[in-house]
Amino acid sequence: MALTWNRSIEWDTDDWRRFAACRDTDPDLFFPIGTTGPAVDQIAAAKRVCAACEAQSPCLEFALITNQEAGVWGGTSEEERRKLRKSWLAQRRRAS
Numbered sequence: 001m002a003l004t005w006n007r008s009i010e011w012d013t014d015d016w017r018r019f020a021a022c023r024d025t026d027p028d029l030f031f032p033i034g035t036t037g038p039a040v041d042q043i044a045a046a047k048r049v050c051a052a053c054e055a056q057s058p059c060l061e062f063a064l065i066t067n068q069e070a071g072v073w074g075g076t077s078e079e080e081r082r083k084l085r086k087s088w089l090a091q092r093r094r095a096s
């Protein structure tokens with residue numbers, strides 16, 4: 001997954017939340033219990049909502065910046081975000 005993106009929406013305001021495709025979905029879908037069994041289908045279903053979401057980039061950036069460990073954010077699972085966060089932090093350190 002690319003770690004750079006063009007910001008069309010500022011992540012540090014709540015504006016991007018207005019475009020969130022998950023606004024009217026059950027929040028439980030995005031916070032599966034565990035990563036195996038039924039959670040696998042739940043994560044896939046949440047990611048399908050993210051895939052069509054206009055706020056995917058700022059949502060993922062928000063999750064990385066605020067270190068959201070639980071749930072699906074910006075089309076990424078907890079495990080994917082943990083890995084992504086390492087490269088994202090390294091990239092930020094290099095840039096500063």
Ligand code: SF4
Nearest residue numbers: 020022050053059074
């Ligand atoms: S990317 Fe996914 S979790 Fe983030 S706002 Fe959009 S639908 Fe919700």
